[in-house]
Amino acid sequence: MIYFLTCLILLILVFISVGFFTLLERKFLSYIQLRSGPNKVSFIGMLQPFSDGLSLFTKENIIPMYSNALVYFICPIIGLIQSLFLWILFPFYFNCVEFNFGLLFFLCCLSFGVYSLIICGWSSNSSYSILGSIRSISQSISYEVSLSLIILCYFSLVDSYNLVGFYMVQLNNWFLFISFP
Template identity: 55%
Template sequence: MKDFFSGMLSFLLLMVLVLVGVAFLTLLERKVLGYIQIRKGPNKVGMIGILQAFSDAIKLFTKENTYPSKSNYLVYYFCPIFSFLLCFICWSLIPFLWCMINFNFGFLFFMVCLSMGVYGVMVAGWSSNSSYSLLGGLRAVAQTISYEVSLAFLMMNMLILSGSYSLLDFYWLQNFCWFLFTSFPLFLLLFTSMLAETNRTPFDFAEGESELVSGFNVEYSSGGFALIFLAEYASILLMSLVVVLMFFGGETSSALFFIMVSFLAFSFIWVRGTLPRYRYDKLMNVCWKSFLPVSLLYLVFYFSLKLFIMMSMF
């Protein structure tokens, strides 16, 4: 019973810390995009606008919650909650100092949770009973499923290198040599796949403002929109942390680890302020004609190399 309560307390503490991190990530994004576009970002609420994210959160959660009259209300209502909780289930798998959940097949569980994220977007778009949101949901499904294939093969390469399904083993195996040096092309491919996985520019087709008003979340307001927003930005931090974990290792308590995670999260914002949105057919071409062949070739190479090393040992 004591372990149960300590685990629940750790999970609640993690949720609070991630939500605070998300608040400051949104503030960082608005400030950085402001300077990229040669203007000032938020600078009125609090000192240099530092309380802007919290005032936005209070505004969103206290507004009146509207919903379409012909929507599937129950499903429409629970989709943002499902996306939000799924993101935090993935967060609980990261083995911090207090070791939230660390089991031997943590990596497989992470992949399963990652692949379930598409249901929240798809069903949110469908249950709103709006053509814009339905199109946004369908595009998100096609995009996410396409990139899940290459993403799975890219992560399988890292599993072959580590020889374990446990996320904790990535720490100990990279004390002497980072996987970044042996698999730099995979790092670039994985980072790009993460952009597509989190629906970020230049792959934000689920939220195309120019053609779909806002995409799958166009009918959401107040708390529902805020939960979708929080899940997206918590996913950005999570993906940054997982990429750093797989290619740099290191203790999660070290300052260098958090600096690298912060820089990778900053890269998501940097890409958004720099690159225009891709065309949809080009996105699919990049996935099926570039990412998938390269990840498969690396998989064959690493598997053959590991097989050769094992045979030479005997």
């Protein structure tokens, strides 16, 4: 039961931190563009992420006419769940899950994100959305190959695929200094 609660609290805090990260991004962009920014809701806009979330949940659902509606609405949920699996792997003070092959699970979860994109594009039955999903898939696959090669180079220094072991090795000497050419 405690295990489930720690994972649930972790995921709730991830959602809240994403909201405040978008607030930081909006404030930063408003300062660049010489605008006042989102500071109208409460003290310096601290309740703005919650009002954004409320407006997101109260929006009207638009269903394309010839789409496969069930698959069209389920695919983003599958993509969200898939991205939340990655946060459970991350080594915190309390670990939700500690895999011996955590790196391989991380790379597999990154590669599964492609399937939700292609099914979302296909289920809308629009040629433009299919082309957009194919474009985003080609971009994600191209960055995924280089990212996996970079990550595998660092894990070859650690001699383990465990993310906690990776964290413990770089506790005293950061890999930032090894990364310089």
